[in-house]
Amino acid sequence: AAGVIQSPRHLIKEKRETATLKCYPIPRHDTVYWYQQGPGQDPQFLISFYEKMQSDKGSIPDRFSAQQFSDYHSELNMSSLELGDSALYFCASGGIAGTGYNEQFFGPGTRLTVL
């Protein structure tokens, strides 16, 4: 079965640089969620999109922005990177239309390292 695809899998950036993370949800899923997970921490919700519209926003810095495109893939844009942005970034896909189920399936993640 098709799974969530994220790219790149690893990313190394310098401080103050920008980064773009991409997520391709499971086909027919209409909701995309972004989570950030620091070392030894639980995943923290950043932002979500339903049918290409932002549906919820969590503890996402103003330096970060995201959008969902017409093909349902989503991109997380991160600017003015700081050392503290080093983390695993997961995209999760969910919300099969019409079922009301909130199962969320996670992609493999992007490991961002800021030097």
Added chain:
Amino acid sequence: GENVEQHPSTLSVQEGDSAVIKCTYSDSASNYFPWYKQELGKRPQLIIDIRSNVGEKKDQRIAVTLNKTAKHFSLHITETQPEDSAVYFCAASLPGFQKLVFGTGTRLLVSP
């Protein structure tokens, strides 16, 4: 907002023993409670979930129970195996494709 507490933070058992992880949530409107297993550097993997209209759910060696009155839910793993060693996260979600709020995780170590 929703807050989820998880205990214990670490759990060591012998192979074949049972393991129980407990979580409590704060928002009585939450209606979906998944459990994820995460190995080091890997993605959280959904292993079982329960909805608020069900009190118990079982899938082979794993089971989850939900007590809505007390606002707590638990993961039970029987006949543990070394490959069960991982970090387990509970989570809660409000209705309508809402975000997941995670517990702080339990590191389970199963010794042969």
